[in-house]
Amino acid sequence: MLSYQHHYHAGGQADVHKHMALCALLTEMVQDPTPITYVETHAGRGLYDLTTPEAQKTGEAERGVLDMLKRRAIPNTHPYFKMVHDRKHYPGSPVIAQRILRQTDQIHLLELHPQEFKHLQSCVRGNNVFLYHEDGYDTLLEMIPPAPPTPVRGLVLIDPSYEIKSEYSFIPQFVEEVQTLWPQATVMVWYPILEAGLHVDMVKALQALHPAAIPAEAMFTNERALGSGILLLNAPAYP
């Protein structure tokens, strides 16, 4: 399987939506001095060269982050603004996390695709970074809850490609297991909004776990996908 490669889509409108939310959430979380464990089940390659033929083939970055920069549509007070000043290299979620998190935080990144994993190894390194060339779902369940002295407060980002349609029904069960094993974790689930509407039942099942969770959805006008959705479960409380 594993035919999906994120460099065709990096910097597209869905990435802008997801990464703006991730930047805002992590920036809030680091206001609290208690260290964080950050885990991604589907990390991707970390940094994307927007000048490659693959990145330019779909034109998604051109209609996404590059268009927003051209139109000055990203507020310069938003933490995402600082991430995207370099128009050639677009940061994926692992690089965003590494730029915002502190040395006292831990970053665990899982990625199954051999090529993507190799890229990830070359761009995200550090004493507090742990990379796993493994299945994101199975391995995450083996890693949690973080054992002391690893920080117990944390964020799990679940950002699959949904290549396998059963992921829509599997994710709520997976999130339930994550939260049983690691109740302190905040969980962020990204999903595409497609014509087939497969996300609808998944969102309902996730909301049944956390009735307070409200989906944040952004709709597109000129993309194959209709939009992008994020559900944040067990969000930290801020004044």
Ligand SMILES: C[S@@+](CC[C@H](N)C(=O)[O-])C[C@H]1O[C@@H](n2cnc3c(N)ncnc32)[C@H](O)[C@@H]1O
């Ligand atoms: C949407 S991309 C991730 C993008 C990344 N989170 C970001 O925002 O920069 C999904 C990634 O999951 C990887 N992948 C697919 N199935 C996986 C699995 N079972 N475990 C871990 N990684 C997987 C794919 O190779 C791909 O790189």
